[in-house]
Amino acid sequence: MLRTIFFFVTFIPWTLFVIFTGVPLSFLSPDYLHNYARFWAQVGLRLAGVRLSAEGQQHLQQGQPVIYMPNHQSNFDILALFASLPGQFRWLAKEELFRIPLFGFAMRRSGYIPIDRSDRKKSMLSMKEAARRISEGASVIVFPEGTRSMDGKLLPFKKGGFMLALQAGVPVVPVAITGSRDINPKHSRWIQGGHIQVRIFPPVAAGQQAAADRDAFMEAVRHPIATAVGE
Structure with a gap:
């Protein structure tokens, strides 16, 4: 309980500070605000008492835009991905998030893309x-x-x-996140300290073969994630 109180008492002001000081950077370049958001996430994880480890960055080719596809167990996945994925990337996020005052404006200034499902x-x-x-060189998540999984098992x-x-x-890059559900499960307000691990797998090419057999393409992305989360 004390950890949860401490996190929200410190994280909310920290987020507001980053928005007010970071948004002006977006008028120079969205890249500046994205880099600032990476620092925001690193501090946020520390405030929650979360350790982060990441592996597999060697699978990524510098300058090659990709689509990252991670599993989703907790709100802390956002912080973990910000803090662990290299380079510039943009989020595809549900439109409701862009309606949040200040936060939504910062997301738009960062070049993130709302999805109205x-x-x-x-x-x-x-x-x-x-x-x-993506054609302009930006990777996307x-x-x-x-949506987030309730029990940690992969959803369809x-x-x-x-x-x-x-x-x-x-290419699509599969990313497996483990440990985040133990820190903050879906529909829970309580936060536990702990360890989040992010594993980046080799890219899966989206070529002619993938277009001909979309199900096999999807399974090639899903399989390493499922194995990493113990399915």
């Missing part, structure tokens, strides 16, 4: 915008499950992110 047409337009960003993967990979012609 209640409207298929708007969702397709969001995917086209994401493909455009998509949670293929679409949605097809949107894989269609985006085929449309943009870039």
Whole structure:
């Protein structure tokens, strides 16, 4: 309980400080605000008493845009990915997050992309915008499950992110996150200290073979994540 109180008493002011001091940097370049957000996440993990370890960065080719696809167990996945993935990337996130005062404005200034899942047409337009960003050299993060898992087991993967990979012609990088659910499960306000591990796997190419057999493409991304989380 004390850890939870300490986290929210310190993390909320820290977040507001980063927004107010960081958003002006976005008028120079969204990259500056993204780098500041990485520092925000590192401090946030420390405030929660969370240790982070990451491996597999050697699988990534510098300058190659990719679509990262991690599993999703906790809100702390956001902080863990910010703090562990190298280089610049942009988030595809549900539109509701962009409506949060200040926070949503900072997300837009960072170049993150809202997805309106209640409207298929708007969702397709969001995917086209994401493909455009990727063609300009930006990597993108998509949670293929679409939401957090209640019990830590992988949910069925949605097809949107894989269609985006085929449309943009870039590899998909599977990412496995373990430990985050123990720190803050879905629908829980309590925070436990602990250890989050992020494992980055070799990219899965989205070529002609993947387009011909989308199910096999999805399974090639899902399999290493499922193995890492113990399924």
